[in-house]
Structures are given as C-alpha cells and as structure tokens.
Amino acid sequence: MEKYSMLYPRSTATRRVLDLNGMWKFRLDKKGEGDAENWKDGIPNADWIPVPASFNDFYTDKESREFTGDFWYETQVYVPSEWKGRHLDVRFAAVTHRAVVYINGVAITSHEGGFLPFCARMDDVVKWDAPNRIVVKGNNELSFTSLPAGITVDLGDGRKMTKPFFDFFNYAGIQRPVKLMASPMEQIVDVTLNHRLEGADAFVEYSVETTGDHETVLFLYDEDGNLAAESRGKEGVLTVSNARLWEVRNAYLYHLVIRILDGDRVVDEYFDDIGIRTFCVDGNRFLLNGHPVYLKGFGKHEDSDIVGRGFNIGVVKRDFELMKWIGANSFRTSHYPYSEEVYQMADREGFLVIDEVAAVGFFESLVNFVDAVSGKATTFFSRPTLPQLKANHLAALEELITRDKNHACVIAWSLFNEPDTMHENAYPYFKDIFARARELDVQKRPCTFAMELNSSPEKCHCYQLSDFLCFNRYYGWYLLGGYEMVNAEAAFRKELDAWLEKGVTCPFVFTEYGCDHLAGEHKLPSVQWSVEYEQEYLDLYHRVFDSYDCIKGEQIWNFADFQTVEGIMRVNGNKKGVFTRQRQPKETAYILKKRWEHLPVDYKG
Ligand code: BDP
Numbered sequence: 001m002e003k004y005s006m007l008y009p010r011s012t013a014t015r016r017v018l019d020l021n022g023m024w025k026f027r028l029d030k031k032g033e034g035d036a037e038n039w040k041d042g043i044p045n046a047d048w049i050p051v052p053a054s055f056n057d058f059y060t061d062k063e064s065r066e067f068t069g070d071f072w073y074e075t076q077v078y079v080p081s082e083w084k085g086r087h088l089d090v091r092f093a094a095v096t097h098r099a100v101v102y103i104n105g106v107a108i109t110s111h112e113g114g115f116l117p118f119c120a121r122m123d124d125v126v127k128w129d130a131p132n133r134i135v136v137k138g139n140n141e142l143s144f145t146s147l148p149a150g151i152t153v154d155l156g157d158g159r160k161m162t163k164p165f166f167d168f169f170n171y172a173g174i175q176r177p178v179k180l181m182a183s184p185m186e187q188i189v190d191v192t193l194n195h196r197l198e199g200a201d202a203f204v205e206y207s208v209e210t211t212g213d214h215e216t217v218l219f220l221y222d223e224d225g226n227l228a229a230e231s232r233g234k235e236g237v238l239t240v241s242n243a244r245l246w247e248v249r250n251a252y253l254y255h256l257v258i259r260i261l262d263g264d265r266v267v268d269e270y271f272d273d274i275g276i277r278t279f280c281v282d283g284n285r286f287l288l289n290g291h292p293v294y295l296k297g298f299g300k301h302e303d304s305d306i307v308g309r310g311f312n313i314g315v316v317k318r319d320f321e322l323m324k325w326i327g328a329n330s331f332r333t334s335h336y337p338y339s340e341e342v343y344q345m346a347d348r349e350g351f352l353v354i355d356e357v358a359a360v361g362f363f364e365s366l367v368n369f370v371d372a373v374s375g376k377a378t379t380f381f382s383r384p385t386l387p388q389l390k391a392n393h394l395a396a397l398e399e400l401i402t403r404d405k406n407h408a409c410v411i412a413w414s415l416f417n418e419p420d421t422m423h424e425n426a427y428p429y430f431k432d433i434f435a436r437a438r439e440l441d442v443q444k445r446p447c448t449f450a451m452e453l454n455s456s457p458e459k460c461h462c463y464q465l466s467d468f469l470c471f472n473r474y475y476g477w478y479l480l481g482g483y484e485m486v487n488a489e490a491a492f493r494k495e496l497d498a499w500l501e502k503g504v505t506c507p508f509v510f511t512e513y514g515c516d517h518l519a520g521e522h523k524l525p526s527v528q529w530s531v532e533y534e535q536e537y538l539d540l541y542h543r544v545f546d547s548y549d550c551i552k553g554e555q556i557w558n559f560a561d562f563q564t565v566e567g568i569m570r571v572n573g574n575k576k577g578v579f580t581r582q583r584q585p586k587e588t589a590y591i592l593k594k595r596w597e598h599l600p601v602d603y604k605g
Pocket of ligand 1: 166168417418453472512557571574576
C-alpha cells in the first residue's frame with residue numbers, strides 16, 4: 001500500500017471528511033475468542049461505547065476497568081457513490097496501544113503505538129451506497145518493546161494485568177477521533193516548511209509531496225485575507241515582506257493554501273494555518289526569532305474524569321484558559337504525543353511546546369518513581385528485545401515529526417522520559433534515536449530527553465547528545481523530604497554545580513519538580529502533603545532557579561491531578577497537580593501565578 005498521508009483531515013474544494021465519532025459497538029475479548037469467532041465480520045453480544053474515549057472509566061466493575069488484552073470496536077458507514085474515483089481512508093487519530101482494522105471483513109491495516117494517527121484505505125473493499133462495516137481489534141498490553149514500556153502478567157485464572165514502568169494509568173481504546181476521508185487520486189501527501197528571517201522579511205522554504213506530476217501552486221494569506229506571498233513548484237520559497245512573526249503568547253498565523261492544478265482545474269487542495277518563527281539554542285539561551293525566551297509552564301497529561309485519556313475538546317480549551325490565567329507560556333506533552341487539536345490551539349495561543357514521543361518506562365521498575373532515587377541499575381538497554389523496541393521507537397519518532405513538524409508551537413523534541421542512562425549500553429541506542437530525529441526535522445529543532453535523578457553528572461552516559469538538558473528533580477520530596485528538606489537545597493545546588501563543572505554550557509530546563517498535596521490539606525508547621533509544605537518546597541526551587549543563569553525554563557509537575565495505577569504511593573492518582581483533576585486551582589496555583597505573571601518573557605536573557 002502507498003504510504004498514507006499524515007496531514008490533518010480537512011474538507012477543501014477537493015476533499016471530503018465524514019466524522020465517524022459517536023456510539024460504536026464494543027466488546028472486551030475476555031476469553032480471547034474474537035479471532036476464532038470472526039468478530040471481524042460483526043461483534044456478537046456487543047455493548048455500545050462512545051468514540052473517542054478510553055473504555056476504562058465507564059464501567060462500574062473492576063474487571064472491565066483493568067481489562068488487559070484484545071478489545072473490539074465496530075461501526076458502519078454509508079459511502080456515497082458521488083465519491084467514486086477517490087481514495088477513501090478511514091483515519092484513526094489514535095488507538096491505544098495497537099490496532100488491526102477490518103473493513104467489510106478484510107484486514108486492511110495494523111498499527112503499533114497508541115498516540116499517533118494511521119489510515120486504513122478502503123478503496124478495494126468499499127460497497128457504494130451501502131453500509132460498510134468497520135471493525136477494530138485493539139490491544140493494550142505492555143511489554144519491553146512497547147512505547148510506553150511495562151509488562152503484562154497473568155493473574156492465574158486467564159485474566160491479564162499490565163504493570164506499567166510509568167506513573168500514569170494505562171488507559172486504552174479508540175481515544176481520538178475517527179474520520180472517513182475522500183480525497184483525489186492525485187493528491188497532496190505532505191508539506192514541509194522551514195523559516196528564515198532577514199531584516200523585516202521572512203522566507204518560508206517549502207517542499208510539497210504529491211502523488212502526481214501536475215503543477216503545484218501555493219498561496220499565503222495574512223490574517224486579513226490579503227495575499228502575502230505565492231509560489232509555484234513542489235519546492236520553493238514563499239517570500240513574505242514585512243512579515244508578522246509568531247511570538248510567544250502573541251501568535252500570528254498565516255493561511256497557507258496548496259493546490260495541484262491541471263490547467264484551470266483544481267486537482268487537489270489543502271490548507272493549513274502556519275506561524276512564521278525561528279527557534280534555536282544559542283549558548284545557554286533559547287532564542288525565538290532571535291530574542292531570548294524563558295519557559296514557564298507544565299508537564300501535562302491527557303487525563304480527565306470519565307473519558308480517561310480520550311480526546312475532550314472542552315478539557316483542552318479549559319486547560320489553555322487556565323494556563324493563560326496562571327501566566328504560563330509553555331508545556332511538555334509528557335509522556336506521549338497529544339491530540340493534534342492541542343497543537344493547533346497552542347499555535348493559536350502562542351504556547352511553546354516540547355513535543356515528547358511515548359518512550360517512557362525505559363527503566364525497569366515497579367513504576368518509575370519508585371526506583372527513581374534508589375540508584376538501582378537496570379539492564380533496560382541490554383535486553384535481547386532491544387532491536388524491536390528500537391524499531392518501534394524509530395517508527396513513532398518518524399510519525400511524530402511528520403505529523404507535528406509544521407507547528408510553530410513545537411520548539412523541541414523530547415526523545416525519552418526518564419530512561420536508564422547509567423549503563424554504557426544506553427549510548428548507542430540514544431545516539432541512533434537522536435541522529436534520526438535530527439535527520440527527520442528540516443527545522444533542526446533542539447532535541448533532548450527528560451532525565452531522572454540517576455542521570456547524574458557522575459553516572460549519565462547520554463546527556464551530551466541533548467541540545468539542552470531537561471531535569472526531572474524531586475529534592476525535598478522523594479529525596480530529602482520532610483524535616484530533611486533542610487538539606488535539600490544544598491544537595492540540589494551541589495548537583496547543578498557538578499553539571500557546570502563538567503563543562504556543560506547549554507540551557508537547563510526543569511521539566512519536572514513538585515510535590516503531592518491534597519487540595520485543602522493544611523498543617524502548621526508543615527508536613528508532606530500539606531499546602532504549607534508545598535509552599536516551602538516551591539520557595540526552595542524558585543530560589544535555586546533564580547540563582548543559576550543557565551536555568552532557562554521551569555515546567556512544574558503536573559498541571560493537574562491525574563490517574564495512575566492504584567498503590568500505596570498514590571492516593572487515587574498522582575496529586576502533584578497545580579489544578580485538581582476537575583480543573584480548579586489548588587493553593588499552589590496562586591503562588592505560581594504571582595511568580596509567573598512577573599517573570600519577563602526574556603528573563604535571564
Ligand atoms: C517522574 C515521572 C512522572 C511521574 C513523576 C512523579 O516522569 O511520570 O508522575 O515523576 O513521581 O518520575 O510524580
């Protein structure tokens with residue numbers, strides 16, 4: 001099959017998009033009988049469930065919430081015969097963690113990885129003006145080769161359970177929208193943009209990939225609808241004089257229209273809203289359009305009541321309003337690529353995004369925080385399954401960069417979260433992942449990974465590959481917590497000094513710090529989990545951040561309380577949220593608001 005396009009689905013002069021979201025048939029394959037019983041031809045005794053959503057939190061029984069294995073979805077769609085002569089693609093924005101798609105009983109495609117889009121092309125099996133059955137077999141098992149990583153155990157009675165090596169609930173299902181797209185046979189498959197600034201002018205270098213040889217033309221309109229630039233050919237430059245640049249929290253988006261023309265006939269048309277900006281690391285600074293920027297914001301999750309990790313545009317909107325209210329300007333898509341609509345909103349609102357691939361749990365552990373401070377060496381990068389993990393990681397990286405490369409908001413790629421970098425075996429793996437990311441991105445955005453405490457100046461084998469260092473640090477919480485916090489600041493500063501003594505000259509960003517606190521829990525004098533403790537903890541971090549010139553970003557963990565596996569370390573989830581899971585401010589929010597509203601965008605620039 002031709003490689004499918006990663007372009008976001010849009011109806012244009014030549015394209016049609018049909019929304020397939022809604023109630024689908026659904027069944028957990030508790031006995032593993034779906035394949036043998038041909039559920040691909042129709043799921044017997046099915047329940048009905050909303051798409052998109054995680055399936056887990058709808059049910060009132062634990063077996064369904066914790067279900068591990070295959071789960072099946074089914075819907076049907078009428079395809080109008082007016083669409084004859086076009087490609088027909090059913091596009092899944094994400095099925096977690098893997099899927100096989102059957103259309104009219106035929107296996108069309110499969111996909112590994114739960115956070116990136118894929119298409120099932122139904123050209124050869126379509127029934128015109130008739131119902132077409134779409135069946136998806138999903139699976140949510142974790143392994144040493146899945147992104148994210150973990151294990152799947154047998155409970156002894158045929159039931160399976162996942163044990164994630166990471167600290168978020170293993171939500172699964174058709175978690176993002178499904179759409180049927182009808183597009184021309186000769187079509188625009190991809191577009192890649194890069195920006196260059198010279199004086200008041202901007203040069204948008206582009207390359208367009210199409211499936212034919214007809215002429216390609218491009219038009220760029222400003223926000224008032226005036227033509228700002230045009231060009232012909234699959235590769236070229238759009239020259240924008242007196243360009244309005246995309247700035248942090250002050251976005252400006254041009255409207256790009258691409259057409260394939262056959263004489264006067266429009267063969268295909270696609271459009272997108274694009275911000276013009278440059279971003280780079282310069283010494284220990286970040287430069288956006290040549291000016292220093294300081295990152296203030298969060299590590300986040302896609303996580304909310306009832307729909308779990310399911311796409312919920314209302315929650316996305318609320319999150320942006322809260323981030324604006326608190327004075328943030330950035331976030332990391334911890335620990336997986338988010339829904340495309342999140343990046344579209346970030347483009348529009350002028351947020352800076354560190355875009356993370358789902359390479360999390362690459363540290364064999366009960367859940368990663370348990371071993372994060374133990375100094376335990378694992379053999380994660382010495383396993384025989386490493387080649388398969390790497391193939392999955394490289395594939396996800398390519399999909400991520402192809403999907404997100406044109407977003408002005410994306411300023412960097414995060415290639416891992418908290419991997420085990422203590423063994424020298426990690427280095428060759430890291431080297432190849434970093435090299436591939438740099439090769440894939442024509443904008444050459446900085447590449448990095450989020451390091452946990454074991455990735456220390458003494459032990460880390462991989463930090464030198466990063467263009468800036470991202471630290472996840474919990475001095476005063478997992479390490480030197482409680483009354484011992486009196487020693488936390490000295491230990492924290494000692495580590496930072498050791499990095500500088502190693503000769504590291506790039507920017508440092510704190511991609512995680514924070515402590516759990518229960519909303520409304522007060523205690524004088526402070527104890528861990530109280531508001532007072534968190535205030536002391538944040539005072540410490542802010543003192544440290546303010547006294548090192550190399551620290552160019554603070555992204556607290558986490559934006560909101562979120563669901564995790566149950567256990568003695570978690571109180572119905574992780575409570576490090578600055579906001580509750582219902583998106584209301586906890587006391588910490590006011591401390592951060594006070595600080596962030598007063599930090600200039602070019603702080604320490
Ligand atoms: C780090 C992880 C993050 C956890 C966090 C924590 O990157 O996923 O949720 O710590 O322990 O280890 O709260």
